[in-house]
Amino acid sequence: MFKKYLLFFLFLSTLPSVLFAQERVINRANDKYEEYSFKPAIDIYKKVYEKGFESPDLLKRLGNAYYFNAEYKEAAPIYKLLLDKYDSIITPDYVFRYAQALKTIGEYEEARSAMERFAKLTNDTALVKRLSEDYLKVIEENSGRYDLQNFPYNSKYSDFAPSFYKEGLIFSSDRDTGNFARYRHTWNAKDFLDLYKVDVQGLSENKVFKIDALETATQNADLTETETERLPKKKNRINSRFHESTSVVTKDGKTMYFTRNNFLDGKKYKDEAGTTRLKIYQATMIDGTWTNITELPFNSDSYSVAHPALSPDEKMLYFASDMPGSFGESDIFKVQIMGDGTFGTPVNLGATINTNARETFPFVTQKDILYFASDGHLGLGGLDVFATKIAFDEYDQPVVNVGKPINSPYDDFTFIIDEETSEGYFASNRLDGMGEDDIYAFKETSPLRLDCRQQVTGTVRDRISNELLVSAKVNIIDENNMEVNSVMTNEKGEYILELDCNQGNFVRASMEGYIPSEEYLPKSYGKPQIVDFYLERDVVSGGFGDDLAKLLQLSTIYFDLNKYDIRPDAEVEIQKVIAAMEKYPSLKIKVNAHTDSRGNDDYNLWLSEKRAAATVDYMIAKGIAIDRLESEGYGEQKLLNECENGVRCSAEKHQLNRRSEFIILD
Known part of the structure; x- marks a missing residue:
């Protein structure tokens, strides 16, 4: 370890x-x-x-x-x-x-x-x-879901970092394979780490091979002269005189990404402090051998980049690094793999996943679950394995400890799983192992239940007037018809809520005087949702003599001086009244029209009657039955302000009196 x-x-x-x-x-x-x-x-x-x-x-x-x-x-x-x-x-x-x-x-x-x-x-x-929170209780709730088995290819040295490869695995080990002492590391006089491959189905008769061996031949076989010539030169092999560890191979088997010390073409590079950093390298499979080894462009001599993992579509590479912008000793990053084989700019996965300690060894499943090792999230000790959902390119879902027996008081890391078979592997330095680090096989007996929090935002408006409704209630109701969360809209008619997206939920908006409205959100991977509500007035709650325009919170219907034709701004508001009458077929209204005090009384009475009739005619032309409408003009009899005969008023004040009302009839 x-x-x-x-x-x-x-x-x-x-x-x-x-x-x-x-x-x-x-x-x-x-x-x-x-x-x-x-x-x-x-x-x-x-x-x-x-x-x-x-x-x-x-x-x-x-x-x-x-x-x-x-x-x-x-x-x-x-x-x-x-x-x-x-x-x-x-x-x-x-x-x-x-x-x-x-x-x-x-x-x-x-x-x-x-x-x-x-x-x-x-x-x-x-x-x-x-x-x-009682994090140990939470860990215990997730425990007991794995059956562990010993990995038959462990050695008495360090074996870890398994990755799926064809019918078997690639893993990292410092087992003694005959390397000369000059290549031994000063930590513990053990060989440097190399990458090995094994067929876990037993097709290779339990033999472990160096990754640089020909795909068509075993290390122990006598290679023909032609096969020997096909072996890559030492300077262009994956395994070098220094460390090689974590790896991932594309589904077509043609490209490998792996971690190595800063060593290429026979040369070792150090930073200003004399430290040999880690880098991710890329290798290509040509004629049965790995060759064309190149380092990725976002590597640096000043910081480490390591432990590659691929997204299911292989368009994103995940890795660990202590590059600038990291929260802790090492963080999980992602970088886009472009269609032409180039790479985008690395992006930190953020503070939900990364802490001010160590997050490392990422692995992403076909169902977009990110597994990684961390000692910054609360665990049982050392590195623990954690999981979180990352669907829809979001990285804000809760991080969950996978529990025992995967995790222990020691370092548990390099977790991988095949979701189709529920089988996988991980490494640990727990005391019952054969070597310093050992690989363990496991079978997942029940799925990990990941917390899934989905953010729901939106506004609540009046359906007819489109006015934002303040202090409307928005609540979350689960599939058992239990309210689990609620909030009131703010001064902008906005709300924000969270729900458990492991199950379906109803989002419901309600307000006094309105008919409640709700929308069903099925279980999901947590992609944020916007749900806007448009509530309909419960006009039945209005009684005889109430002004429908006020119940619908409409703008006042105004007319120009000495005119009774419908203005464009008034037309918009009348359309809202029409929509309400279409919604409620039993609704009948009376249009009351008024004038200002200018002009003689008889003329104003005639003008108001024409305005009321013009409004009714407009509504009939739009499909409202004539027997549901009445009209009456009041002239200047019901002024809203002091602007009566002989009083000097501004044009704006006179305008307030030239109006129509929509009175609900019994």
Whole structure:
């Protein structure tokens, strides 16, 4: 598992020596530490510490050396001492590692307290919310859905990163295959990681082959001269003198994406700090061999890009990176694969998926479920496997821990599954394994129930007037006719709600004086929905003598001075009255028309009668039966303001009196 931490981008800072009498010893330990040789570093730091030489830097290094070497039981008390004695100078990452170490050894209550402290130090409100819930209970509810089996091809070394390939798998291993010692890594004197392939159906007689072997021949077979010539040259093979790990192959078997140290054409490259970063490379299958190895254009010598995964349509590549714009030590990103084989610009999947810790090893299923490993989301300890829905190119659905026995107090990662067979594989460094990391096969016995939250937004309006309705109620009613959520529209007539999209729901809008309206939303993958409501007035609630225009909240019907023809603005409002009468066939109305005070009384009475009759004639012409309409003119008898005879008023005030009303008849 030591190499795995290299793949997680744990690049540690240099510690100045502060122990004078032990300076030479500490410097030697620091050198080992900087080389990720944690075992030798632990031995030296421990001896110095046991002799009574203590400093925050020494405790940091000793705690980290234990932690990164998966000796969590030893790391926890060192971190505790560091936090208790040197609290004022400790950064949040040490609090986080302390919490992770506690979880790994089963001290969950103490781990929760440490995580609460970490959330406070980092102002992580999302983590505070998650900690307020009983996350262990949620994990337990998702547990017990997998039957595990030992993977027969594990070794006593490190085996992980399975990926589907033809009838079998490709995986990464540092098993001893005869490499010379000069290629061994300083962490643990084990071989560098290489990619291997195996036929898990047994067709290859349980033999494991290097990925660079010919597809038409086995490594142990005697190759003909022609076949030997077909093998790629060493500089252009997938497996190099350094690490190769995670991989994914396209469905047609012609393209592979894989992770490797920054090494190409026989040369190794480092960043300014001297660290060899990780990159994703692409290889092409030609005549049974992988060749034409090139690095992807968004790689960098300054940060790591690793652990490729493809979307079901193979138009999107997912990967992990600590590139600028990351939330934590490593985040999940995506990049579009263009039709011409070029790539778009990498995009971070966002704060719902990524945390300020590690998110890595993505895998996407045919049903658009993203599985990934994380120690930033709440789990059982170390890396846990999590899942979330990503359909419709949305990345805001809840993240769910897949539960036991996939997850354990140790590192569990590189999860893959075939949804048609419900069979898959993952890796773990749990204690019952054969090697440092082991691959496990599993059968999913019941599907994972992912939380699915769908956002529904919209407006509520009057159907006739199109006016936005304020304080209308919008509620969610599930298929059992139970109200599960509700909200009132704001001053703009808008609402926003969330519902559980694992089931169908009714969205209902209602308001006093209106007939309720609802729309059914079937279960979905969570794509946001816009549902606008247009409520119809319950005009039956109006009584004899009520003004229909007021019930429908219409604009006033106005006329020009000395005219009775229907103006265009008035026509729009009369159409709304017509729509209401078509909706309610029993509705009868009387049109009352009025004038202003200018002109003599007899003329104004005649003019108002003409206006009322013109309005009725217009409605009859539009299909309203004559026996449902009456009209009457009132002249200047019912003025709305002080503008009577002899009073000087503005044109605007006189306009207010030239109007029609629509009175409901009994």
